[in-house]
Amino acid sequence: MDFELHYTAGQEEFRKEVRAFIEENAYKEPLEVVDPMKIPPEMWNKGREIQRKLGAKGWYAPGYAKEYGGGGLDREHRAVLAEEFAKIRLERRWPIASAGSTEVSAIHSSGLMSYGTEDQKKRLLPHLLKGEWYGFQAFTEPDAGTDEASMKSTAVRKGDVYVINGTKVFVGHSPPPIHPDYLYWPAVTDPKAPRHENISAFFVPGDLPGITYTPLELIAAEGSKWEVTCEDVQCPADRLIGEENKGWLVTQATLAAEHGGGGVVAPHLSSLSLRFIDYCKNTKRNGQPISRDPRIQDLLVHLYIEDQITRLWGLRNLAMASGQIPRVRYTGTQTSLHNKRHSPEMGKIFMEILGPHCLIDDPExxxxxxxxxxxxxxxxxxxxxxxxxxxxxxxxxxxxxxxGARQAAR
Known part of the structure; x- marks a missing residue:
C-alpha cells in the first residue's frame, strides 16, 4: 500500500495560505536556543499566542470535529500543515519544543475524547482544541511512575467538589514562573476497590488554592520539569473526566496516544539523523569528508535506515488512525519502543563519529x-x-x- 502523500491543486493553494500565516508569526531571524530546558518565558508566551491564533482558524486541532473546536481537515491538509511548520522549524525561526507546538497534544485530548461524556466534551474540549488552555500531564509520582496503579494521590468526594491530596513529579514543560491552566491529574477515589478500578481522572484548574509548584533542576529533559503538590485542593466535581473509578481507561487512552498510536506525518526534512548525515558529508576531517571513512559510512547507513523505519511507521499508524487500513492494537507501542531503543543508539553513534566534540555547547x-x-x-x-x-x-x-491474556482464557 502507498502510504506517501500526494496533493491536489487545491491543497497546494492551502499550502500558500499556511505559509503566509507562518511568515506573519515567525521570528525574522534564526534562533540560537535549541535546548527546551532553556526556553525563556518570552518565547513561551509567543508560542502560546500563536497556538490561540491557530485555534481560531481550526488549525491547532485540524483533525478534530468542528463541533468541538477542531478544524475537520482531512489527512492531506493536516500533512500540509505539518510539512510547512517543519520547514520553519528547520529555518530556526519558530519557538522551540513545546513552546512552538502547532497541534493540540493528543496526550491531553484522547482520554476526554474516548471516555468523556458528551457534556464533558462540549464544556472542556473546545478550550483544548482552540489552544486556550495549556496543561500538565500530572501522572508520575515519587513512588509511582510506570506502574500507575500504585499511585498514592487521593480524591475524596465532598458535595460538589473532590478534595485532592498528593504529589506529582517530573511534569510539565513551561519555564518558570509560568504555571498551567489545568492539571490532568489521576487520583485514587476508592481505596477499597481492586487495582485498575479505583482511579478517577480530573482536569484540575491550575490556580486553585492549595496547589504548590516547584521547578526541578535536571541534567536533561524535554523541557522544564516541575513537582506539583495538592494539599486539600477543592476541585469542582464537573472536572471529572469520564466516570468515577474509570480513570484507568482514561489514562490508558492517553498513554496509547503518547506512544504514537494516532500516527504522525513525519516530514523528512525535519529529521536530525538526516541533517547529521549531511553534516558528515559536508564537513572535512584530515582533508576529506567525514563520511568517506568506511566505518563511519556503516554508522550513517544505520542511522538512515532507522530514520526511514520511524517515518514509515508513523505514516502507517496515521493510515490506521484515518481508517485507510485496518488497525492493529500494538503498533503505537511498537513505534514508541523503536524510538526508545534508537535514541541511546543515536547518541552513541554521534559520539563514535565526532567524539567529545558532540558534548560542546560553546556558541562558536x-x-x-x-x-x-x-x-x-x-x-x-x-x-x-x-x-x-x-x-x-x-x-x-x-x-x-x-x-492477562492467560487469565482471560481460563
Whole structure:
C-alpha cells in the first residue's frame, strides 16, 4: 500500500495560505536556543499566542470535529500543515519544543475524547482544541511512575467538589514562573476497590488554592520539569473526566496516544539523523569528508535506515488512525519502543563519529546549532511515557500474550 502523500491543486493553494500565516508569526531571524530546558518565558508566551491564533482558524486541532473546536481537515491538509511548520522549524525561526507546538497534544485530548461524556466534551474540549488552555500531564509520582496503579494521590468526594491530596513529579514543560491552566491529574477515589478500578481522572484548574509548584533542576529533559503538590485542593466535581473509578481507561487512552498510536506525518526534512548525515558529508576531517571513512559510512547507513523505519511507521499508524487500513492494537507501542531503543543508539553513534566534540555547547563550536549536544545528553532519557520494558509488556498485551491474556482464557 502507498502510504506517501500526494496533493491536489487545491491543497497546494492551502499550502500558500499556511505559509503566509507562518511568515506573519515567525521570528525574522534564526534562533540560537535549541535546548527546551532553556526556553525563556518570552518565547513561551509567543508560542502560546500563536497556538490561540491557530485555534481560531481550526488549525491547532485540524483533525478534530468542528463541533468541538477542531478544524475537520482531512489527512492531506493536516500533512500540509505539518510539512510547512517543519520547514520553519528547520529555518530556526519558530519557538522551540513545546513552546512552538502547532497541534493540540493528543496526550491531553484522547482520554476526554474516548471516555468523556458528551457534556464533558462540549464544556472542556473546545478550550483544548482552540489552544486556550495549556496543561500538565500530572501522572508520575515519587513512588509511582510506570506502574500507575500504585499511585498514592487521593480524591475524596465532598458535595460538589473532590478534595485532592498528593504529589506529582517530573511534569510539565513551561519555564518558570509560568504555571498551567489545568492539571490532568489521576487520583485514587476508592481505596477499597481492586487495582485498575479505583482511579478517577480530573482536569484540575491550575490556580486553585492549595496547589504548590516547584521547578526541578535536571541534567536533561524535554523541557522544564516541575513537582506539583495538592494539599486539600477543592476541585469542582464537573472536572471529572469520564466516570468515577474509570480513570484507568482514561489514562490508558492517553498513554496509547503518547506512544504514537494516532500516527504522525513525519516530514523528512525535519529529521536530525538526516541533517547529521549531511553534516558528515559536508564537513572535512584530515582533508576529506567525514563520511568517506568506511566505518563511519556503516554508522550513517544505520542511522538512515532507522530514520526511514520511524517515518514509515508513523505514516502507517496515521493510515490506521484515518481508517485507510485496518488497525492493529500494538503498533503505537511498537513505534514508541523503536524510538526508545534508537535514541541511546543515536547518541552513541554521534559520539563514535565526532567524539567529545558532540558534548560542546560553546556558541562558536557546537554542532548543528547545539542539537547534537542536546541529543547526546538526552539519549538515555527513555523513561518518558514508560520505559522500553514497559513498551514490551504493552505490546505483548496487544498481541494477546502474557499473564492477562492467560487469565482471560481460563
Amino acid at each position: 563550536l557546537k554542532i548543528l546549532v547545539g542539537e547534537v549536544e542536546h541529543q547526546v545528553r538526552l539519549a538515555d532519557v527513555t523513561h518518558i511515557g514508560g520505559t522500553p520494558e514497559t513498551q514490551q509488556i504493552m505490546m505483548s498485551r496487544g498481541l494477546g500474550l502474557g499473564r
